[in-house]
Amino acid sequence: MNDRIHNFSAGPSALPTAVMQEMQEGLLSYRGSGMSVMEMSHRGDLFMGIIEEARTRIKRLYGLSDDYEVLFVHGGASLQFAMIPMNFIGEGQIAEYIETGTWSTKAIAEARIQNKGVRVAASSGDREFCYIPKVSDISADAPFVHMTTNNTVRGTQWHDLPDTGGVPLIADMSSDILSRPLDVSPFGMIYGGAQKNMGPSGTAVVILRRDMVEKIPQTLPTMLSYRTYVDKESMFNTPATFPIYAISLVTKWLEETMGGLAAVEAVNKRKAGALYTLIDEDDFYCGTADKASRSLMNVTFRLKDRELEPLFVEQSLASGLAGLKGHKSVGGIRASIYNAVSEASVAALCEFMNDFRRKHR
Amino acid sequence: MNDRIHNFSAGPSALPTAVMQEMQEGLLSYRGSGMSVMEMSHRGDLFMGIIEEARTRIKRLYGLSDDYEVLFVHGGASLQFAMIPMNFIGEGQIAEYIETGTWSTKAIAEARIQNKGVRVAASSGDREFCYIPKVSDISADAPFVHMTTNNTVRGTQWHDLPDTGGVPLIADMSSDILSRPLDVSPFGMIYGGAQKNMGPSGTAVVILRRDMVEKIPQTLPTMLSYRTYVDKESMFNTPATFPIYAISLVTKWLEETMGGLAAVEAVNKRKAGALYTLIDEDDFYCGTADKASRSLMNVTFRLKDRELEPLFVEQSLASGLAGLKGHKSVGGIRASIYNAVSEASVAALCEFMNDFRRKHR
Numbered sequence A, B: 001m002n003d004r005i006h007n008f009s010a011g012p013s014a015l016p017t018a019v020m021q022e023m024q025e026g027l028l029s030y031r032g033s034g035m036s037v038m039e040m041s042h043r044g045d046l047f048m049g050i051i052e053e054a055r056t057r058i059k060r061l062y063g064l065s066d067d068y069e070v071l072f073v074h075g076g077a078s079l080q081f082a083m084i085p086m087n088f089i090g091e092g093q094i095a096e097y098i099e100t101g102t103w104s105t106k107a108i109a110e111a112r113i114q115n116k117g118v119r120v121a122a123s124s125g126d127r128e129f130c131y132i133p134k135v136s137d138i139s140a141d142a143p144f145v146h147m148t149t150n151n152t153v154r155g156t157q158w159h160d161l162p163d164t165g166g167v168p169l170i171a172d173m174s175s176d177i178l179s180r181p182l183d184v185s186p187f188g189m190i191y192g193g194a195q196k197n198m199g200p201s202g203t204a205v206v207i208l209r210r211d212m213v214e215k216i217p218q219t220l221p222t223m224l225s226y227r228t229y230v231d232k233e234s235m236f237n238t239p240a241t242f243p244i245y246a247i248s249l250v251t252k253w254l255e256e257t258m259g260g261l262a263a264v265e266a267v268n269k270r271k272a273g274a275l276y277t278l279i280d281e282d283d284f285y286c287g288t289a290d291k292a293s294r295s296l297m298n299v300t301f302r303l304k305d306r307e308l309e310p311l312f313v314e315q316s317l318a319s320g321l322a323g324l325k326g327h328k329s330v331g332g333i334r335a336s337i338y339n340a341v342s343e344a345s346v347a348a349l350c351e352f353m354n355d356f357r358r359k360h361r
Helices: A017-025 A045-062 A076-088 A102-113 A226-231 A241-257 A261-280 A306-318 A343-360 B017-025 B045-062 B076-088 B102-113 B226-231 B241-257 B261-280 B306-318 B343-360
Strands: A068-073 A094-099 A117-123 A145-148 A169-172 A187-193 A204-209 A285-287 A298-303 A333-336 B068-073 B094-099 B117-123 B145-148 B169-172 B187-193 B204-209 B285-287 B298-303 B333-336
Touching: A017 A241, A045 A068, A045 A204, A045 A241, A068 A076, A068 A226, A076 A102, A076 A169, A076 A187, A076 A204, A094 A102, A102 A117, A102 A145, A102 A169, A204 A226, A241 B241, A261 A285, A261 A298, A261 A343, A298 A306, A306 A333, A306 A343, B017 B241, B045 B068, B045 B204, B045 B241, B068 B076, B068 B226, B076 B102, B076 B169, B076 B187, B076 B204, B094 B102, B102 B117, B102 B145, B102 B169, B204 B226, B261 B285, B261 B298, B261 B343, B298 B306, B306 B333, B306 B343
Parallel strands: A094 A117, A094 A145, A145 A169, A169 A187, B094 B117, B094 B145, B145 B169, B169 B187
Antiparallel strands: A068 A204, A187 A204, A285 A298, A298 A333, B068 B204, B187 B204, B285 B298, B298 B333
């Protein structure tokens, strides 16, 4: 394991080394079956046990009642951007979307492509999405309010949910799903691509409240209706079996090794706290998000002397710290510290940042 | 490797053991990078090399000119059933579909759900899809003719392409893609879920002729337009990185170990030939497909005494032969012998079938 790098990639991103080892051991023969999880029928007892375990552990981690369905849907979050308006914005309805950066903007665009009723209820676009906006006057007639709980590109995160006056929230949690406890009661739907906090890319996890299912029209293409995934328990066609297997192992690790989401959140706060504290010590580094809106998952910052940024990235990589270059649309530095990024990795990054500052101050 | 089972699963199905070993070795650190392929950015040099290799090897195996794009699309073949009519059946047009079993029927249903113009040009539904029908009088105005080249449930396969009078063929090749050489010139599009002949489930491979791209409407949801995958080289969002990695290894194995598709086809003919020969020796076993339409990929048969079938399945499993139970909709026995099922596995099955017949004749 000594050759594992400190991986700060924004996604796909680090998975727990213990999970990777378990996958490696069983790769050619899962539990003595003589075949890999990749090679077995999705309708056989072995895989049915795996998908059930993934589903049950997600329900238990979030404390979900039977009012919620856990679905494994194809296509990542981006396909959900298109499916949500198809499924939930009816004729004459206007959905409320909160605009907090790249991904929420894409979600809005997909509703508009379908000529659906869309209102931008709040936006932080006036200051390059560096903060979480205040939300007020949500229409009581709206079918839902869409939000992005964590914004990977700009490094912002919602720490308190907006008041929607009872209108169901639909939340893209791709980059902070399963990273902290959650009161799920305001949510009609929670979704996320697997590839940040849960497993390899290739599937999205969708948590759907049962009353939302009744609103889905009957005439959608089968694979684009959430009802299909509810009715067929995510097995209308072959699901992404290996990513779901990884999710079953990651959620087991969250429960049994990490001790559940409250414990995970505490670790995530320590990791982010260490980095933000270092950044705030002087003006050599400068955080890009407003302090109250800072993300525990993606720590985005600039160097006061921006010309040093390429050297920072180059030398960090040479020191065994990967994936620190900021998103190409904004530049700068980004440390993505999802659940699987260890405190030791963050400590190594802090040490590097400290050294780099001393040498280039 | 001694504990690998003989795996005749219909899909997800056996992958080459050598490919599985290579995946296993690099699972925690791909080529010394310190991270798994699952954990790396899809936009980094390492993964860009992997997806390019998968694309290039598919192009080379089929001898594709630059008129063809190789795309990695989310959602398996079933999502393509919905995307094809969206992308290619225009206002007032009527597409021709050939009905040869379960999957082609589903493809037709998805076009009808969208109220698209559909004609069933030929069907073998009159005799439970046990043969490949003759096709004539295709309308010259049709935007495409849709076919399923291999029918996994009934064990039939097209051995000669239908004459469409120049109308482009769109073929679901999920279960025989990359199993034999192909004259691609009649095809506007070829597609298949990865999980039979190419890799783990979670992505579909789509081979699209460039002139088809021009026919795609401008206003489709982004993730449901093949144009997006062409323009963004399958990277509009995070593709299913690990399945694509597996495809790069499987196609390398097809080229470098197996020696290309002509050599693969010769092996596949020997494997199927051995089984069909044994089946035809007397009436203990009985093939379910007409001889001229028999599949090289899925050998379906019944026992004359059907009451012996459960015992056949049970004893085969005890002998290290997995996945032989027929599809639940038709019963009987099915041996799926995709590229990765070795001649040794087929020999083991023949030996078992011979013994079973001797004991129960």
